[in-house]
Amino acid sequence: MFDETITAELEDIRGRYPVAKAALVPVLHVVQREQGWCNAEAQQWVAGFLDITAMEVFEVVTFYPMLYHAPRGKHLIHVCRTLSCDACGGQELWQHLKAKLGVERGGTTDDGRFTLRGAECLASCGTAPVILIDGERHENLSHDDVDKLLESAT
Amino acid sequence: MTLPMGNIISARFGKDDSCALKGYRADGGYDAYLAAIHGKKGTPDDITAMVKASGLKGRGGAGFSTGMKWSFVPKNTGKPVYLCVNGDESEPGTFKDRQILELDPHQLLEGVGITCYAIGAHTAYVYLRCEFRDGIRKTEAAIKEAYAAGLFGKDIDGSGFDLDVHVHIGGGAYICGEETSLLNSIEGVRPYPRNKPPFPAVEGLWSCPTIINNVETIANIPHIVKHGAEWHAKLGHPDDPGSRLWCVSGHVNTPGVFEIETGYSLQELIDGPCGGIRNGKRLKAIIPGGSSSKVLTANEVEKTTMDTPGIRAMGSSLGSAGIIVLDEDTCMVQANLNLMRFYAHESCGQCTPCREGTPWVVKILERVASGHGRKADLELLLDIAHNMEGRTVCALADGACWPLTSIIKKFRHEYEAKIQQGPEADAGTTAGASAPVGAA
Numbered sequence: 268m269f270d271e272t273i274t275a276e277l278e279d280i281r282g283r284y285p286v287a288k289a290a291l292v293p294v295l296h297v298v299q300r301e302q303g304w305c306n307a308e309a310q311q312w313v314a315g316f317l318d319i320t321a322m323e324v325f326e327v328v329t330f331y332p333m334l335y336h337a338p339r340g341k342h343l344i345h346v347c348r349t350l351s352c353d354a355c356g357g358q359e360l361w362q363h364l365k366a367k368l369g370v371e372r373g374g375t376t377d378d379g380r381f382t383l384r385g386a387e388c389l390a391s392c393g394t395a396p397v398i399l400i401d402g403e404r405h406e407n408l409s410h411d412d413v414d415k416l417l418e419s420a421t
Numbered sequence: 422m423t424l425p426m427g428n429i430i431s432a433r434f435g436k437d438d439s440c441a442l443k444g445y446r447a448d449g450g451y452d453a454y455l456a457a458i459h460g461k462k463g464t465p466d467d468i469t470a471m472v473k474a475s476g477l478k479g480r481g482g483a484g485f486s487t488g489m490k491w492s493f494v495p496k497n498t499g500k501p502v503y504l505c506v507n508g509d510e511s512e513p514g515t516f517k518d519r520q521i522l523e524l525d526p527h528q529l530l531e532g533v534g535i536t537c538y539a540i541g542a543h544t545a546y547v548y549l550r551c552e553f554r555d556g557i558r559k560t561e562a563a564i565k566e567a568y569a570a571g572l573f574g575k576d577i578d579g580s581g582f583d584l585d586v587h588v589h590i591g592g593g594a595y596i597c598g599e600e601t602s603l604l605n606s607i608e609g610v611r612p613y614p615r616n617k618p619p620f621p622a623v624e625g626l627w628s629c630p631t632i633i634n635n636v637e638t639i640a641n642i643p644h645i646v647k648h649g650a651e652w653h654a655k656l657g658h659p660d661d662p663g664s665r666l667w668c669v670s671g672h673v674n675t676p677g678v679f680e681i682e683t684g685y686s687l688q689e690l691i692d693g694p695c696g697g698i699r700n701g702k703r704l705k706a707i708i709p710g711g712s713s714s715k716v717l718t719a720n721e722v723e724k725t726t727m728d729t730p731g732i733r734a735m736g737s738s739l740g741s742a743g744i745i746v747l748d749e750d751t752c753m754v755q756a757n758l759n760l761m762r763f764y765a766h767e768s769c770g771q772c773t774p775c776r777e778g779t780p781w782v783v784k785i786l787e788r789v790a791s792g793h794g795r796k797a798d799l800e801l802l803l804d805i806a807h808n809m810e811g812r813t814v815c816a817l818a819d820g821a822c823w824p825l826t827s828i829i830k831k832f833r834h835e836y837e838a839k840i841q842q843g844p845e846a847d848a849g850t851t852a853g854a855s856a857p858v859g860a861a
Contacts (some may be wrong), residue, residue: 283587291609293590331429331592333551349513350759351745387763389511392670393677399550402554
């Protein structure tokens with residue numbers, strides 16, 4: 268399913284644990300990095316790779332908010348919705364992003380470029396408001412800052 | 422009086438290239454570790470005794486004696502011993518572990534090395550939440566450097582001590598910061614918290630003896646081994662000694678992480694390093710120890726000192742030292758609702774009182790916040806809290822109940838006003854949230 272480099276990376280991860288199953292979440296992160304989300308085929312492949320059942324993979328994929336078992340837009344935006352951010356401009360930034368992208372929480376833009384998701388505390392409370400774009404953190408954001416970040420995400 | 426800023430854990434944060442091994446070694450880094458594994462700091466049990474005598478308490482939230490925890494590892498079980506470092510940092514208002522990972526990861530790794538030596542572990546997993554992209558990159562790079570320099574691996578520096586250290590990336594779930602949930606997360610099963618006993622020190626990862634310590638806790642270890650237990654025991658408050666990373670967020674002029682010894686005044690922290698309340702407003706409330714602690718009113722803050730006994734005397738807890746500051750314009754119904762959405766979202770669903778209780782609390786608070794509340798709603802909320810607190814496997818439900826009930830009790834008039842005014846009531850400002858609960 269993956270080329271030699273990725274396979275070697277996955278084998279290295281699996282080798283860090285006395286029980287292969289422990290590599291499940293780290294392996295799923297590599298799968299997501301390579302193909303955006305964990306589809307049924309990938310889950311089946313991971314099950315074989317770690318010698319566990321597909322259901323064991325599915326029950327973990329569906330637990331974690333940062334593992335995706337459904338397709339998403341090309342770029343993933345997470346907006347921190349928890350108290351410190353919300354009280355310091357996060358609420359307004361959330362409304363701004365919903366209006367700008369024309370989507371509700373969890374929605375993907377019609378052109379498939381962006382998926383907008385809420386996130387709980389991202390541990391950057393002192394630099395509110397905070398968002399992640401494709402996993403990378405951006406802090407102390409004005410609405411202009413966010414607009415520019417979206418423009419540069421091609 | 423000016424607060425004396427600490428310079429122990431954060432001493433290297435501002436340096437150029439603070440993550441590089443070369444600079445860390447030049448500053449005396451890994452000296453304590455190498456001395457320890459060569460037996461120059463005594464036996465592993467001597468190091469555990471030193472950490473116990475230092476008075477160091479865990480920095481993750483529960484505040485348990487670190488040395489005491491280590492001493493619970495049983496001897497000669499024939500099973501491997503593991504160290505798991507808890508870097509799932511997800512407690513709202515807390516952002517200190519991230520600073521260590523991003524600004525001085527070798528300090529953490531040296532602590533990992535010493536801790537493993539003390540507890541007899543040869544494998545350590547550093548559990549980091551996946552949202553810490555930068556912290557993961559820097560910690561992994563530091564581990565690679567440490568291996569290349571012969572600080573990790575087999576027969577380290579000819580001492581006969583072997584150690585492997587790996588980063589384990591989580592999936593963005595708050596519950597995984599609960600230590601037994603973290604173990605299940607590493608094992609690759611659904612990360613539901615486990616019943617205790619058995620405690621992880623006896624039966625943890627793959628049923629082997631396991632110590633789980635917070636990132637900041639471990640970062641303290643090299644300093645204690647270097648300077649001695651007595652040095653640490655004399656820092657700050659005698660009953661809760663040490664230097665802590667205080668995270669201040671919310672309505673202050675200069676939020677951030679401030680290292681200060683325990684024992685100083687909370688009001689002085691807000692007025693001094695944090696520059697006071699922004700826009701010239703007055704303080705309304707503080708949540709002092711991460712969101713799972715009981716709220717303090719402005720009057721209570723004036724009397725509070727920043728140490729476990731001081732905050733406990735005010736009826737709250739020091740937790741993870743995540744201090745959320747709320748000004749006079751904050752609607753305490755909306756603030757409570759925001760926090761309860763967090764707990765409802767993060768409840769793992771294992772225990773019925775928490776799985777069912779937290780979303781019902783959100784629904785009722787939404788009703789009150791929108792002016793559609795009923796007179797009986799406040800008693801209903803307190804009743805639901807009563808049916809959650811202490812009735813679940815882990816402390817997540819307790820962590821939801823403490824802010825919930827304390828905010829209602831101390832700011833009851835705001836709830837009653839909302840209910841009386843009806844839907845025409847001012848929707849409140851700042852902490853208002855409108856997104857539905859759900860894993861979107």
